[in-house]
Amino acid sequence: MSGHHNLVDASFREQLVSACRTAVGDSLRSITYFTPDEYEQVYLRSDLEADADLTATVEHEAAGFRTQMAYDQSELGDYQYTLRVFENGFLTRVIVGKHGVFVTTDGITVLRSREVTEAIGAILRETVEAA
Template sequence: MVRPADNTTDRRLSALEHACRGVVGDRLRSVSVDGPDHSGTLYRRSDLDPGADGPVHEAMVEGASCQSPVLADGGRTVCTFENGYVTRIRVGDTDVVATTDGIKMDRDTELSAAVRGVLRE
């Protein structure tokens, strides 16, 4: 369910999308957010069909565990999925889920820092 956003939320969501795209670049497939102010897809790469990564986003938000996490630490989980990698970053009561074609762990650390920076502003 997509909740409406106000101007402050719109600015934060835009900043979140730009931060994710800036860190990951062309390998970014999609970004979704699930929190008290907004729930839904923020970004989907133009070559993907609508809902292409939807099931993996939903599973991560619902707390499904990966069969073999690549990384799991305080509030961040990185897993493989059939099309690449999925990262869930939890900040307070908000989950941000990003899918990528591939990601280096240093980029994932930067992605986590960028998401946390936007959500804590």
């Protein structure tokens, strides 16, 4: 798993940041785009340190590509998103095909998490269809 600085183009970056800021506002901490093999942090709130090593987190979230298949045909229905709750914030992950995004936030309600995942999902579906 390797990080890149040019994995996403400016238009894709702007769409993601706009959608996430609209859904969660100033609570948004970061946005990271990832595939099974690589990732790029596309947004980091200005008051946060840019020194975090994302590799381990991205590798864990990228396991979602495999996990998704494990739940295929589940009586629970189709996988939609993952919400992780931590002491100091939240991580919300969306995967569509071979494209994933996770956002970190200070706080989030179930309604806001659904709104942000629907917005990210729509952007990722456009990316999958365009590929």
